Amino acid sequence: MIRIARRLINRLPLRESSGKITLDNNAPTGVYQWEVSRMTERITFQLNGEAASVEADPDMPLLYALRGDLGLSNPHFGCGLAQCGACTVHIDGAPARSCVTPVASVQGAKVTTLAGLGTPKKPHKLQQAFIDEQVPQCGYCLNGWIMTAAALLEQNPHPSDAEIRQGLTGLKCRCGTHLAILRAVKRAATA
Amino acid sequence: MTSLAPLPLSRRDLLRGAGALIVAINLPPVAEALAQPVSTMGKPPLTPDQLDSWIAVRQDGSVLAFFGKMDMGQGVDVAIGQIVAEELDVDVKRVSVLMGDTATSVNQGGASGSTGVQRGGIPLRNAAAEARRILVDMASAKLGTPADKLTVADGIVSDGSKNISYGELIGGRYFNAALKWNGQIGNNLVATGEAKPKSPSEYKLVGTSVPRNEVAAKVFGKLDYVTDVKVPGMVHGRMIRPQIAGAVPQSVDESSIKDIPGARVVWNKGFLGVVADTEWGAIKAAERLKVDWSQAKPPFLSQEALYDHIRQAAVVKRQVEVETGAVDSVFPGTKRIVTAEYEWPFQSHASMGPACAIADVRDGEAVVWTGSQKPHYTRDGVAKILGLPQDKVRGIWLPGPGSYGRNDAGDTAIDAALLSKAVGKPVRVQGMRYEGHGWDPKGPASVHQARAALDDQGKIIAYEFTSKGFSRVDIDTNEADPRHSLAGHLTGLPLDPQQGFGVPGESYGFANKRLAWETIAPLLDRASPLRTAHLRDPVGPQIHFASESFIDELAVAAGMDPVAFRLANLTDARDIAVVKAAAERAGWQPRPAGPSGSSIGKSDVATGRGIAFVQRSGTVVAVIAEIEIDRRSGRVWPRKWVVAHDCGIIINPAGLRQCVEGNIVQGTSRALWEEVQFNADGVTSIDWMSYPILDITEAPESIDVVLINRPEMPPQGAGEASTRPVAAAIANAIFDATGVRLRRAPFTPERVKSALTGKA
Numbered sequence: 001m002i003r004i005a006r007r008l009i010n011r012l013p014l015r016e017s018s019g020k021i022t023l024d025n026n027a028p029t030g031v032y033q034w035e036v037s038r039m040t041e042r043i044t045f046q047l048n049g050e051a052a053s054v055e056a057d058p059d060m061p062l063l064y065a066l067r068g069d070l071g072l073s074n075p076h077f078g079c080g081l082a083q084c085g086a087c088t089v090h091i092d093g094a095p096a097r098s099c100v101t102p103v104a105s106v107q108g109a110k111v112t113t114l115a116g117l118g119t120p121k122k123p124h125k126l127q128q129a130f131i132d133e134q135v136p137q138c139g140y141c142l143n144g145w146i147m148t149a150a151a152l153l154e155q156n157p158h159p160s161d162a163e164i165r166q167g168l169t170g171l172k173c174r175c176g177t178h179l180a181i182l183r184a185v186k187r188a189a190t191a
Numbered sequence: 192m193t194s195l196a197p198l199p200l201s202r203r204d205l206l207r208g209a210g211a212l213i214v215a216i217n218l219p220p221v222a223e224a225l226a227q228p229v230s231t232m233g234k235p236p237l238t239p240d241q242l243d244s245w246i247a248v249r250q251d252g253s254v255l256a257f258f259g260k261m262d263m264g265q266g267v268d269v270a271i272g273q274i275v276a277e278e279l280d281v282d283v284k285r286v287s288v289l290m291g292d293t294a295t296s297v298n299q300g301g302a303s304g305s306t307g308v309q310r311g312g313i314p315l316r317n318a319a320a321e322a323r324r325i326l327v328d329m330a331s332a333k334l335g336t337p338a339d340k341l342t343v344a345d346g347i348v349s350d351g352s353k354n355i356s357y358g359e360l361i362g363g364r365y366f367n368a369a370l371k372w373n374g375q376i377g378n379n380l381v382a383t384g385e386a387k388p389k390s391p392s393e394y395k396l397v398g399t400s401v402p403r404n405e406v407a408a409k410v411f412g413k414l415d416y417v418t419d420v421k422v423p424g425m426v427h428g429r430m431i432r433p434q435i436a437g438a439v440p441q442s443v444d445e446s447s448i449k450d451i452p453g454a455r456v457v458w459n460k461g462f463l464g465v466v467a468d469t470e471w472g473a474i475k476a477a478e479r480l481k482v483d484w485s486q487a488k489p490p491f492l493s494q495e496a497l498y499d500h501i502r503q504a505a506v507v508k509r510q511v512e513v514e515t516g517a518v519d520s521v522f523p524g525t526k527r528i529v530t531a532e533y534e535w536p537f538q539s540h541a542s543m544g545p546a547c548a549i550a551d552v553r554d555g556e557a558v559v560w561t562g563s564q565k566p567h568y569t570r571d572g573v574a575k576i577l578g579l580p581q582d583k584v585r586g587i588w589l590p591g592p593g594s595y596g597r598n599d600a601g602d603t604a605i606d607a608a609l610l611s612k613a614v615g616k617p618v619r620v621q622g623m624r625y626e627g628h629g630w631d632p633k634g635p636a637s638v639h640q641a642r643a644a645l646d647d648q649g650k651i652i653a654y655e656f657t658s659k660g661f662s663r664v665d666i667d668t669n670e671a672d673p674r675h676s677l678a679g680h681l682t683g684l685p686l687d688p689q690q691g692f693g694v695p696g697e698s699y700g701f702a703n704k705r706l707a708w709e710t711i712a713p714l715l716d717r718a719s720p721l722r723t724a725h726l727r728d729p730v731g732p733q734i735h736f737a738s739e740s741f742i743d744e745l746a747v748a749a750g751m752d753p754v755a756f757r758l759a760n761l762t763d764a765r766d767i768a769v770v771k772a773a774a775e776r777a778g779w780q781p782r783p784a785g786p787s788g789s790s791i792g793k794s795d796v797a798t799g800r801g802i803a804f805v806q807r808s809g810t811v812v813a814v815i816a817e818i819e820i821d822r823r824s825g826r827v828w829p830r831k832w833v834v835a836h837d838c839g840i841i842i843n844p845a846g847l848r849q850c851v852e853g854n855i856v857q858g859t860s861r862a863l864w865e866e867v868q869f870n871a872d873g874v875t876s877i878d879w880m881s882y883p884i885l886d887i888t889e890a891p892e893s894i895d896v897v898l899i900n901r902p903e904m905p906p907q908g909a910g911e912a913s914t915r916p917v918a919a920a921i922a923n924a925i926f927d928a929t930g931v932r933l934r935r936a937p938f939t940p941e942r943v944k945s946a947l948t949g950k951a
Contacts, residue, residue: 064471073419074412079624083879115412130410137264139409140543140592165888174543174593176856178890
């Protein structure tokens with residue numbers, strides 16, 4: 001059974017990142033999203049090197065499969081709008097915002113979370129650098145910075161300061177640890 | 192002798208699995224603490240007058256310190272651990288600081304006003320010193336050596352030949368010793384023992400850069416936040432907020448969510464939420480639920496009218512906090528009068544994640560897990576709204592998704608308690624992004640009027656500074672009373688409005704001087720998305736944006752360099768010292784009055800420097816910003832900062848530097864970007880697009896922090912002070928670069944550009 005509905009997700013303001021659609025005259029102005037509900041599906045993927053499987057609404061964001069169905073405590077919900085990065089994971093090595101990634105889209109993919117990037121025994125060089133620089137304050141944003149920077153360093157192992165900034169643009173840190181983040185990424189890049 | 196229960200868990204907690212959960216979700220040292228056999232037999236009451244409420248020594252000689260404040264990621268717990276280890280003479284690695292559980296720590300006020308070390312450290316220091324005194328006395332009896340002949344090194348008491356450890360002396364048992372307590376709870380709590388704490392000249396550990404405890408756990412994704420608490424049988428909740436603030440549900444169609452597993456509506460007057468078996472289910476239920484809302488009159492004015500409204504609104508309370516000389520008699524007879532007015536918008540906590548809480552309300556008892564900075568007060572608020580005795584409620588703090596004051600965490604905890612009570616199950620509720628931005632308590636908007644009279648020589652002979660704005664505390668600094676929570680408002684509790692603002696923190700020795708504030712009524716008195724509460728350095732950024740901009744304007748009027756003008760008028764030696772230290776480190780070049788920007792009217796990118804100076808509750812800070820400003824785009828980039836910082840004796844220099852850096856960056860974000868947007872219906876800045884904050888591409892190139900250590904002076908606070916001079920320093924630098932004075936924050940590219948082209 002497939003059910004299709006259109007729902008208002010924000011009345012105002014219209015935002016560039018969301019799809020604007022023409023509305024009938026009676027409907028309130030705002031941002032609408034199409035919603036398609038189907039039966040649940042079995043979705044199988046690799047999570048931090050191990051097989052994972054969930055039976056879920058295929059449109060449900062990956063984040064809820066990771067946190068809910070699979071019981072992970074990380075990544076985090078920050079915005080649900082792909083605006084902040086707190087939910088960032090790697091899908092087949094590329095950083096992705098799990099809060100807007102339909103779980104069905106990771107069928108057969110390799111998903112890596114911050115906890116799977118490295119471990120205390122075998123830390124990723126960025127994790128080591130973030131510890132050495134004592135980066136986080138609240139730390140809720142770290143998935144975004146570390147997972148995005150890890151992909152950045154894969155692409156460009158020795159980025160300039162400007163390239164680091166540009167590569168991380170858009171991610172949010174509310175505590176203001178930006179300088180420590182930049183020091184840590186630089187440290188990892190020169191390690 | 193009775194054995195020690197480091198973390199006494201009630202039998203009910205253990206039976207329900209809550210105890211095991213706490214072990215699992217806490218930091219490694221805590222888990223280790225709990226792994227030892229525990230018994231609550233013979234435990235003295237958890238009151239501030241018991242040494243056992245503060246310090247425990249385990250059988251292996253390691254130490255637990257029970258702290259009634261919390262660390263919000265700036266390392267306060269590390270500083271407390273250092274203070275305790277210093278007094279006890281144990282390795283700091285063997286001290287675990289346990290925070291924020293009402294079952295294990297007394298109420299020291301929670302995280303509050305940068306007082307974690309300043310006030311929170313005092314009872315811990317005294318208790319640790321007293322514990323050492325008692326332990327040395329015990330050792331003296333055992334070893335047969337007078338106490339004054341004994342030394343202690345890493346918890347081993349020695350007379351030179353014989354040794355005995357703290358663990359052997361008391362490990363796993365209670366001190367059962369009394370402290371003197373001043374009868375206060377909260378920030379003002381002081382407890383004192385007979386022992387005299389060390390003098391700073393004896394410090395070995397205090398003043399060193401001990402690393403933070405939880406950084407690795409965060410970096411490996413292993414630290415559980417309040418958002419990660421899982422309780423057996425837990426269901427998920429979401430709140431539903433009206434499109435027009437003040438509207439209340441008239442009817443709710445529960446059948447609209449009946450296909451969602453476990454979906455239920457919880458509705459009481461204006462309080463409307465849903466629960467479902469899964470988090471995704473709760474999100475969908477909240478979106479889908481059909482609700483008819485009352486036809487509320489849109490409560491707000493248009494945003495363009497905000498500052499005129501503040502200027503014209505009736506004053507609810509006026510307070511003169513500083514009055515010297517005869518201000519009113521000087522102005523009328525003076526020819527040279529400088530006046531200026533400054534404006535600051537509502538700002539949002541906009542924490543990294545919307546607040547989350549888990550409440551388990553069953554069988555006449557409640558446990559609430561919260562990211563609130565003040566879990567003891569959260570407990571009190573939950574007890575009140577549920578009608579439970581305080582001792583039947585336990586509040587447990589875990590790190591939340593960012594916390595800079597009284598944010599949405601307090602409201603969410605009360606929401607969770609009501610949802611859990613309604614459904615009889617543990618409920619986890621987290622806000623959606625629009626709630627984190629749109630429905631959190633706000634920092635107040637304000638208008639600041641300043642005037643000064645100058646004599647013929649340019650000397651300031653009268654000075655008056657008045658802030659007028661929304662109260663800083665529409666709701667209180669904590670949620671101990673549900674009248675100060677959204678849920679309280681929505682379930683019809685009578686309001687308890689508070690009035691407060693503030694005045695500049697400075698020591699300018701103007702002869703006739705008045706510093707005052709005035710508050711106006713809120714635009715909507717209950718459940719308002721523009722209700723105000725404390726946001727990092729409450730009212731500090733707005734007041735000092737105005738006051739330190741005006742001091743610069745006075746320097747120009749007096750024909751003086753802005754640093755020289757401040758040095759000529761400041762009267763406190765520490766104030767003068769930080770201004771000098773900042774100017775020296777920045778290589779400040781004295782300049783004639785007015786803008787010095789070499790590129791005025793020439794190139795597209797102008798550069799300038801600005802200084803600002805502030806006091807805050809015993810801490811003094813001077814900052815110098817060096818900025819670039821692009822005339823084409825209006826973009827301002829504070830490129831380099833020098834910060835001279837004096838907060839008394841420094842406990843942990845590295846932690847202090849990082850804390851100051853964060854304040855400068857967050858302060859820059861608030862100065863350049865942050866402004867809550869609203870229309871007649873409600874708040875319209877509901878995400879990161881509509882409420883932008885500083886991007887990493889705009890972060891400064893450097894923040895050079897000059898720490899002034901004052902071992903002779905008790906520690907003061909550092910968590911907020913360096914936030915307040917930031918906006919003024921940038922505004923003063925913009926003036927230096929361009930000759931244009933910005934008197935309305937934030938300095939968005941659009942606003943700067945129109946000011947530069949004379950359209951402001």
